[in-house]
Structures are given as structure tokens and as C-alpha cells.
Amino acid sequence: MNVLIIGSGGREYSIGLALSQDEKVDKIYFAPGNGATAKIGENISYESYDSLIESAKEKMIDLTIVGPEAPLVDGVVDRFKAAGLKIFGPSQAASQLEGSKVFMKNFLKKYEIPTARYIETDNIDEASQFIDSLSTPIVVKADGLCAGKGVIIAQSHEEAKEAAKGMLSGESFGDAGKRVIVEEFLDGYELSVFAICDGEEYKLLPAAQDHKRLLDGDQGPNTGGMGAYAPTPLIDEALYRAIEEEVVKPTLKGMQAEGMPYEGVLFMGLMIVDSKVKVLEYNVRFGDPECEILMPLIRSSVFELFDKGASGKLNELDIEISEQKCVGVVMASQDYPYKSSKPAEIIVDEIVDPHLREHCHISYAGVSEIDGKIFATGGRVLVCVGLGESIQEARDRAYELAAHVHFMGKQCRMDIAYQALS
Numbered sequence: 001m002n003v004l005i006i007g008s009g010g011r012e013y014s015i016g017l018a019l020s021q022d023e024k025v026d027k028i029y030f031a032p033g034n035g036a037t038a039k040i041g042e043n044i045s046y047e048s049y050d051s052l053i054e055s056a057k058e059k060m061i062d063l064t065i066v067g068p069e070a071p072l073v074d075g076v077v078d079r080f081k082a083a084g085l086k087i088f089g090p091s092q093a094a095s096q097l098e099g100s101k102v103f104m105k106n107f108l109k110k111y112e113i114p115t116a117r118y119i120e121t122d123n124i125d126e127a128s129q130f131i132d133s134l135s136t137p138i139v140v141k142a143d144g145l146c147a148g149k150g151v152i153i154a155q156s157h158e159e160a161k162e163a164a165k166g167m168l169s170g171e172s173f174g175d176a177g178k179r180v181i182v183e184e185f186l187d188g189y190e191l192s193v194f195a196i197c198d199g200e201e202y203k204l205l206p207a208a209q210d211h212k213r214l215l216d217g218d219q220g221p222n223t224g225g226m227g228a229y230a231p232t233p234l235i236d237e238a239l240y241r242a243i244e245e246e247v248v249k250p251t252l253k254g255m256q257a258e259g260m261p262y263e264g265v266l267f268m269g270l271m272i273v274d275s276k277v278k279v280l281e282y283n284v285r286f287g288d289p290e291c292e293i294l295m296p297l298i299r300s301s302v303f304e305l306f307d308k309g310a311s312g313k314l315n316e317l318d319i320e321i322s323e324q325k326c327v328g329v330v331m332a333s334q335d336y337p338y339k340s341s342k343p344a345e346i347i348v349d350e351i352v353d354p355h356l357r358e359h360c361h362i363s364y365a366g367v368s369e370i371d372g373k374i375f376a377t378g379g380r381v382l383v384c385v386g387l388g389e390s391i392q393e394a395r396d397r398a399y400e401l402a403a404h405v406h407f408m409g410k411q412c413r414m415d416i417a418y419q420a421l422s
């Protein structure tokens, strides 16, 4: 089978790496891919979705998998399907679950899925009135996609009003902020749970935890994610079942009722407050770096999982999840997340210990190939992934691998998975 993966990050690299070890897969293409994906497949550049569809036909692609949200929100899935190509991901309509926070919150309310109390509005007076009714901190969110920057956690009523004003005037985020959500702050711990969905059925993957802040101890600015691990011991079987019954099932039923059955990866950003689950957000794709630590935990065929997901046949499939634990440590470039850094050559020392070699690997993200060498050219450069019988062992291996990786200005958090170990 020939597979096309749309995207260029560590997430797409890790999907490609898993597929490259799958005996059902002959050839992997990445569009556009990065400097390292060319080592496990072939990169194709494209100018428009139409030209990508032409390439997919030419290369006789059997299945396309979409990594990031932007092409999904643009309707890439609808276009591929209209051209008779099999593709795994949600339709443009279903992608509103991520593309519009107003759509998402109203959906949660309509189908009685637990979430933070909120209002949605395009009116500053209405926003201010609701802000006054809440105690601080107060959360203000722009409706549309803002590259992860559209959520403000305000420490005072004034700050919340300023944030809402900035959004509604179009000043902060343009059209994406013309409607806002104001909601209560939830105090608990965050989890990422992923379901592979085919419109009706789903397969749940182990619950993961991301680390969004730049610095140890969850300090510093928000980032795309500085590391992740799975499965997290912070939830037990009962909570896992509650997530299925109170979130996953009603979400799939609700999307069917809305006439937009959900097919693709459903990423549930959850907050656990006093052992109760609440939905912070949905994303319509894998998390990054969560994907990098979940892919290695899938024992059964990853190709089949996505292929059956794209064919409405997940009910035919039993997936096997490894008993192992997985930890991923992101290595970022010097000035991440503030500005881009100068390209820096990446040197990886040879790993002599065969045991370590077998239980760790690098998932490459913001890298380019220049004259046969790999350079760090993006913000989040790569993820050091370690596997083990325990979180501690997996984490030790991820950090041992990290000690073998060198590039000018590299930075990483030293406390990934601390919540699981404390």
C-alpha cells in the first residue's frame, strides 16, 4: 500500500515511522515533509490541494492521512473524497470542532457534555457583564484559529475585559476574534485523550499528558508542547470509562445528529476537576508531541487502524496496545517560542548501549537537510522518545538519548512526566 501523509512536523514523522515498520505499507510520501522524512519516504511539494490530488493519483496513493488542522479546516478531506481518493480525517464541517470555539462550546452544551460554564458573544457589554459575574482567573477565547495564541487566562476582571475588547475589535486576532467565549477557570489537571473514529465507532488510545509551558515546573510562556508521556497514571479505569461514556460516545452521536459524522482523530483536551471530567477543547487531529509518544505504543498495524478508520470499518478491528510506557522530550531551538533561530547543524552521537538503542529514537520536526546534513531550522526541532517498563525507565532513556543530541542553542525541559513521578 502507498500512503501519503500531509504535514511537516514531528507528528507526521512519527506516523511515517510507525507506517515504515508496517508490513502492509510499501511506500510513504510526505507533503511537504521535512528534512528527515525524506529518509523514511519521499517528500512531495505542492502548490494547491488540486495539484496535491493530482500527485496522489499519479503516485497511486491508497490512503492519505492528514496531520495538521489547517488543511482539515480548509476542507482537504472533502476535496480528496470528491476526487475518489481515500483519506483519513474529518470533513470541513466536522473540523469546526477545532476551527470554531463557538461551534464547539455550543455543541458541548447541546449534547450535555461537561465543560466550563461560558457565554459566547460578539458584544463587549455582554462580555463585561459575564466577566463581572465570575471570580478570577477568567478565561477569554477567540472563536477562530489563532495558532495556539487565542486563549487568555486573565488574572483580573480588567485584564479579562481588555482581552475581550482587543479580540472583539479585531485588533488582537482579526476576524478570528470577532466572536469570543468567556468562561470560568477550571482548576485541575489536564489530559489529552485521543480516539480514532470512523463516524460511528472509535478506538481509544492511552491517555497522555502534554507540557505546554516552556520551562520546568510549568513556568514561562505557552508553547506547542515541550514533551509528553503516556499512559498517565493520573486516571484510573473508572475515569477512563467516564471519558468514554460522558465525552466520546455523546460526541460521536452528536456529530451524527448534526449530519457531520466524525471521522478522523478526535483529540479531547480534558481537565479533571475533583475526579470529574470536563472538556476544555476538541482538536481534530493528533497532538504534537502526543502523537510521537502514542505511535510507538500501538502494537497492531497502524496502517489498518487509519485505513479502517477511513472506511467505516473500525468495528472489524481489535487494536493491541503495548504494556510499555513512553516519554517524549522536545528539543527546541535557542529562541523558541519568541522568534526563529539561526540554522544549527544537528549531531547525534552513536548510541553504543544496544539496550538503549533498542528503546529510544528521535522523531524529527523542525529540521532541513542541507548538503546531506540535518539542520535545526524550526522552533521545535525534534523529540527524543524513550520506551520502558515504567515511566521512570522510559524517561531515563529519553533523557539519555537527549544527551547524545547536539546543536547550537538547544533547549529542553528537564522535568517531563513529573506529574506521573511525584
Ligand code: AMP
Binding pocket: 116, 139, 141, 151, 183, 184, 185, 186, 187, 190, 212, 269, 280, 281
Ligand atoms: P484551549 O486552546 O482551549 O485548549 O486552551 C489552551 C490552554 O488554556 C489549555 O490547554 C488550558 O491549559 C488553558 N485553558 C483553557 N480553558 C481553560 C479553562 N476554562 N480553565 C483553565 N484553563 C483553561
Ligand code: GLY
Binding pocket: 210, 224, 225, 283, 286, 287, 288, 289, 290
Ligand atoms: N500538544 C498540543 C497540541 O498539539 O495542540
